Amino acid sequence: MSANAPGQAAGIDVARSDAIVVGAGIVGAACARRLAEAGLRVTVLEREAAPATHSTGRSAAGIRVQFSEAVNVLLSAASLDEYRAMPEAAYRPVGYLFFVPPALWPAHLEGYELQRSLGMPVERLTPEQAARIVPARIDDIAGATWCPADGVLDPHGIAMAFLAEARRLGAAVRLNAPAQAIANAGSPAAARWQVRTPAGTFEAPVLVNCAGAWSGEVGRLAGLEVPVGPARRIVFATGPRVEPRVFPLTVDAGTGFWFRSEGQRLIFGLSNPEDTGFEEGIDWPWLETAYPVGLERFPWFETLDLDRKASWWGYYEVTPDHQPVVGPMPGAPGWFNACGFSGHGVQQAAAIGRVVAAQVRGQQPFVDVSSLSIERFAAGAPAKRESLIV
Structure with missing residues (x-):
């Protein structure tokens, strides 16, 4: 069944796929590209009429490896390696x-x-x-x-290139599709995340929250607390x-x-x-x-x-500690977060796409991002935070 094939769930026409990516900014685009590359049927839901129109398109467009936390150094360095090879990145x-x-x-x-x-x-x-x-x-x-x-680069060009590659691999990108309601139409152990939008209702066992500044709101639609604003x-x-x-x-x-x-x-x-x-x-x-x-x-x-x-x-x-939230959501099988980058999303997006694709497949990512798990907030203030914030 194709990513946009209609099905039936509780009397509602539903477009089913293997993974839903909420948000078509540079992080969502990177995740969609890598998930599609891994063979998943991907649906990207974007609230605006065009991709990459908020934080991505309005970024100051810098990329650096000068961070105080190793995870940030490694994510930026790996992303920079990808961007160097992309003509669309216009890296300087x-x-x-x-x-x-x-x-x-x-x-x-x-x-x-x-x-x-x-x-x-x-x-x-x-x-x-x-x-x-x-x-x-x-x-x-x-x-x-x-x-x-x-240096500096072209975040919009990168995002559009990632989305073009995701589409080439079979992903569907739905614009003017803000999430209005999100529910688990499956069971606690085997989720089927159903997202209702003005463009239709979409369902998949995997949902990746890449909604940028709206990621906290997207989480709340599903009754989840994602500390991003x-x-x-x-x-x-x-x-x-x-x-x-x-x-x-x-x-x-x-x-x-x-x-x-x-x-x-x-x-x-x-x-x-x-x-x-x-x-x-x-x-x-x-x-x-x-x-x-x-x-x-x-x-x-x-x-x-x-x-x-x-x-x-x-x-x-x-986020409260200016570090992103990356990885699975406790108590919500199939839900993954890739948000809260606090100004570093463009710098780390390419690597995050690879990380999330590995996590979705149950594999160990090439960069250890355990320090970015949302579970770090459960015990109160994290022990360390990124100090080189711009």
Whole structure:
């Protein structure tokens, strides 16, 4: 029976498949591609009229291996290996540069040593060396780290390529299909997840929750608690610059302020920890906080003009510890989560597709993601969390 073949369940026309992927962003696209590659009949359900229109399409598009947790280093490194080979990824190794103050330097060096031990080409720089890459005020900087393999890419192009490959392998992608109700039409031991949408009702023994900022809501539709919610992030853009210099993605680790080149412009941002929930639009008053923070570290920002029309906003999908939730849902056979990436979904999507496909087949993933299990929240606050958050 094809993925869209109608069946009967409680008098309802149902399209049955082997796996339902909820969400057609870059993570959902990667999971769909790998599940289809494994021989499963896959149905992707996307709430919008086009794939990759939320966090994926509005990403700042960076990829890095500079993380404080080994699982994040390995997932990003494996994804980067895939993206390098994809013309659609348009990968550009412009590098990531972190300026680090004394209070954060010891912990940052631990992360640096971890990255080096895992074979990552990260370099330790003096403040003066870093300032030769990006001019900055360095009188209160202890040191810097630089990885020339980090860079930027095209998240939308990657997602569309993954979906095209999934379709080639037989997957069906249903747009304008937000989940309205989710129930187990089977038994506690042998689930048949049934998802009702405006585009029809779909059923499969496996459901992968890749709904991004909406992943918590998708879980609640099934009576499950998935600790993922939205946090708005603003990307401000300058006007075109005359100077041809290309800046790497540069982070002031003490404040979290970041910027990088985007064509002739610079884009920059600073996370507002209070900006949670499904707020929409650009928070222009936040610019009054973000810009002075950037100006303090990079005084030459005063020469830049802001282009309001080129600026944009999007959602992070965040968890309490800023680590993703990856793997099976306890007490819900056949339900898998791949969400809550807290700004790192684009960087890790390719690897996560492989991880989830292995988990669905009952195999050990090529990266140990046990630390990302949702069960870590059952005993309270996790012992460790990713500290290199941008």
